[in-house]
Amino acid sequence: MDYFKNNIVTQLPDISELTFKKIHKDYLKVLTLTTLIVFFILFLVFFLLETTVEKISHFKHVNYFYMILSVVFLIILIAFFIGFSRRKYVLREKDITYKSGVLIEKITTIPYSRIQHVEINEAPISRIFKLASLDVFTAGDSSNDLVIKGIKKGEALKIKEFINQQINA
Amino acid sequence: MPNTSLFVDFSKQSPKGIIVIYIRLLYILVKTTWFLLFLFIQRFSKFSEETLVYIYVGFALLLFFLLVRAYLIYKKFLFKIDDGHFVLKEGIIKKKNTSVSFDRIQNVNFKQNLIQQFIKVYEVSIETAGSNETEIAITALSYETAGALKKELSKAKPSSEIVKEIKEKPLLKINFKELLKVSLTENHLQNLMIFAVLVIGVLQQLKDVFKSLNKEDVIENYSAIDPSSVFNSLFVFAMLFFVLLIIGFLSSFVRVLLFHFNLTLFIKEDSLNISQGLLTKKSILLNKGKVQSVVISTNPIKKKLRISFVTFKQAVSGEIKTQKNKLIRIIGCKASQIKRIKDLLYVDSDLDSDKYVPNKYFIFRMYFRSSVGLLLINNVIMFLIQDLTLLWLNLLFLPLTILLIQLKYKKSFYQFNEELLLVGNGRIETHHTYLPFFKVQHIKMKQTVFQKRQDVVNLVLQTASGKITVPCIEKERALKLYNYILYKVESNKESWI
Numbered sequence: 001m002d003y004f005k006n007n008i009v010t011q012l013p014d015i016s017e018l019t020f021k022k023i024h025k026d027y028l029k030v031l032t033l034t035t036l037i038v039f040f041i042l043f044l045v046f047f048l049l050e051t052t053v054e055k056i057s058h059f060k061h062v063n064y065f066y067m068i069l070s071v072v073f074l075i076i077l078i079a080f081f082i083g084f085s086r087r088k089y090v091l092r093e094k095d096i097t098y099k100s101g102v103l104i105e106k107i108t109t110i111p112y113s114r115i116q117h118v119e120i121n122e123a124p125i126s127r128i129f130k131l132a133s134l135d136v137f138t139a140g141d142s143s144n145d146l147v148i149k150g151i152k153k154g155e156a157l158k159i160k161e162f163i164n165q166q167i168n169a
Numbered sequence: 170m171p172n173t174s175l176f177v178d179f180s181k182q183s184p185k186g187i188i189v190i191y192i193r194l195l196y197i198l199v200k201t202t203w204f205l206l207f208l209f210i211q212r213f214s215k216f217s218e219e220t221l222v223y224i225y226v227g228f229a230l231l232l233f234f235l236l237v238r239a240y241l242i243y244k245k246f247l248f249k250i251d252d253g254h255f256v257l258k259e260g261i262i263k264k265k266n267t268s269v270s271f272d273r274i275q276n277v278n279f280k281q282n283l284i285q286q287f288i289k290v291y292e293v294s295i296e297t298a299g300s301n302e303t304e305i306a307i308t309a310l311s312y313e314t315a316g317a318l319k320k321e322l323s324k325a326k327p328s329s330e331i332v333k334e335i336k337e338k339p340l341l342k343i344n345f346k347e348l349l350k351v352s353l354t355e356n357h358l359q360n361l362m363i364f365a366v367l368v369i370g371v372l373q374q375l376k377d378v379f380k381s382l383n384k385e386d387v388i389e390n391y392s393a394i395d396p397s398s399v400f401n402s403l404f405v406f407a408m409l410f411f412v413l414l415i416i417g418f419l420s421s422f423v424r425v426l427l428f429h430f431n432l433t434l435f436i437k438e439d440s441l442n443i444s445q446g447l448l449t450k451k452s453i454l455l456n457k458g459k460v461q462s463v464v465i466s467t468n469p470i471k472k473k474l475r476i477s478f479v480t481f482k483q484a485v486s487g488e489i490k491t492q493k494n495k496l497i498r499i500i501g502c503k504a505s506q507i508k509r510i511k512d513l514l515y516v517d518s519d520l521d522s523d524k525y526v527p528n529k530y531f532i533f534r535m536y537f538r539s540s541v542g543l544l545l546i547n548n549v550i551m552f553l554i555q556d557l558t559l560l561w562l563n564l565l566f567l568p569l570t571i572l573l574i575q576l577k578y579k580k581s582f583y584q585f586n587e588e589l590l591l592v593g594n595g596r597i598e599t600h601h602t603y604l605p606f607f608k609v610q611h612i613k614m615k616q617t618v619f620q621k622r623q624d625v626v627n628l629v630l631q632t633a634s635g636k637i638t639v640p641c642i643e644k645e646r647a648l649k650l651y652n653y654i655l656y657k658v659e660s661n662k663e664s665w666i
Contacts, residue, residue, distance in 0.1 A: 012649075012652045012653060012656050013652065013655075013656070014648070014652055015648065015651055015652055015655070016648055094655075094659040095655060095659060101615075101616075103617060103618050104615055104616065104617045104618075105615070105616045105617075105621070106613060106614070106615050106616075107613065107614045108611060108612070108613040108614075109611060109612050109613075109651070109655055110610070110611040111611070111655060111658045111659045113658065113659065113661075114609075114610045114611060114658065114665070138610040138611050138631065138633075139484055139610055139633040139665075139666070145611065145631075146611065
């Protein structure tokens with residue numbers, strides 16, 4: 001036991017002392033734009049419902065719904081703004097790490113030797129800003145693997161290439 | 170490659186396979202159309218002679234068609250071994266060509282259902298892992314061919330040379346009497362739930378059928394017992410409890426009998442050989458390297474009898490959710506047998522280090538969450554059901570909740586040595602999960618806002634067989650573990666699968 005503890009303190013590379021890299025600042029625009037679009041559609045749908053369906057327009061508290069929707073909209077936007085600067089990643093010689101989260105802070109590390117495959121995805125709005133997301137898969141239950149959204153496509157390709165080299169090495 | 174005389178060319182299964190395939194097709198037919206059959210029998214008298222003839226002819230044609238189909242499936246099912254790969258061709262109209270390299274093969278298992286037992290053929294299933302390829306099953310092979318195939322498939326593997334058939338004493342053998350004893354100690358509540366889900370499923374299906382017949386009230390009459398009268402009568406309640414207990418016991422007995430009948434466990438060099446099952450006899454050769462994690466579980470009654478059950482977890486592929494099939498469970502293990510199994514799997518299974526318990530915040534959080542839950546239930550009773558006598562239920566809920574929380578806290582701990590992590594959890598049952606550090610796929614640290622104030626985190630270790638969570642440990646220690654596990658995984662040269 002003692003040997004083990006010493007080992008940790010003196011020799012092992014420490015994840016908490018790494019300098020992380022932030023994701024691209026344009027991604028905040030993507031997040032804002034996406035939220036705006038989603039809520040615009042929500043407001044529109046409800047507005048149309050209100051004007052056409054009589055039962056709803058006669059409902060007394062109809063304004064509350066708009067208020068709730070606006071509050072949710074604001075909360076999500078604020079969460080994105082706060083959370084944005086916390087979305088960071090770092091590549092080491094042998095593993096890739098990503099951290100994020102506002103209410104729940106998460107940090108995930110995947111060693112290259114356990115990676116099954118790497119995917120690069122471009123969502124429609126991200127594509128306008130030439131951004132992509134990097135999805136890393138491991139064996140087993142793949143739902144909880146690592147996804148880095150909002151990095152430049154060129155950078156994503158570079159990372160993918162690098163990881164592929166490391167896997168095959 | 171050594172010359173593989175037997176499987177160089179494409180070979181078919183045993184001709185008896187046609188029977189097995191045919192019966193399987195019939196089974197599928199009955200399973201999907203049983204309510205049509207039901208309708209037919211019910212309205213039998215209403216059909217005119219002429220229609221009956223048509224129905225019989227149609228039925229005969231269908232049976233014949235299925236026979237032809239079974240024959241074609243058999244005829245087109247070809248397999249061979251080619252340069253370290255197992256190659257399979259199948260399909261009548263849609264051709265499918267599968268090729269699996271030997272080192273991707275996780276297990277080669279023998280299975281026998283009732284029919285296969287009766288006509289003395291074996292089903293050989295080849296399990297692969299890590300991808301979304303489906304498993305390969307060869308329906309009918311004679312014992313000799315099946316054995317030869319298994320030998321060929323395991324030949325190429327450097328880790329497990331042909332296992333010598335040593336007829337030694339099995340490490341574990343459960344006879345009928347012991348099986349009965351074990352089934353008494355099962356988790357009856359869980360089995361009752363499974364049984365209830367089954368019954369509800371069947372009832373739902375029946376209801377659908379009756380609905381289509383406009384005879385909905387037939388079922389309704391049976392299930393329409395006024396709930397208030399049931400709850401008012403303590404006698405009925407006690408009876409219900411008693412009946413449920415018996416059903417629970419019976420269902421766990423049937424389940425244990427079905428899955429674990431004639432359980433034998435051999436240890437052969439690097440692998441465990443497990444065979445069990447009543448209707449479907451399963452024989453599994455479990456290579457020690459393929460085991461991702463091991464869970465040793467017991468409950469208060471089992472503890473008295475000094476037995477526990479062991480679950481071996483293997484890698485599951487991401488796409489198909491066949492987790493249940495990849496769980497290999499053996500029951501009725503004594504302490505000495507568990508020691509043998511642990512010694513086989515791990516070089517150093519002694520965990521003489523201190524037991525670390527979760528932070529006090531863990532128990533605080535459980536109490537907090539349950540109080541919120543209880544308050545919610547009380548509010549529902551007060552404002553929605555408005556039957557204040559139900560509030561007495563709190564007298565039952567409150568001590569139960571406290572008991573369960575205390576038990577859970579008492580049973581949560583973690584321990585480790587250089588290679589191995591042991592995580593304990595459970596409420597009424599006790600589960601000890603053993604995980605070698607290098608089997609970790611990825612590692613995650615989670616911290617909620619509330620945890621941040623206490624400076625504790627949850628550590629989530631993702632393995633190929635599911636995740637293992639170490640809840641609420643001090644951040645400093647979690648970080649050390651995090652770094653150490655990464656070091657272990659990255660410096661390890663062994664294959665995790």
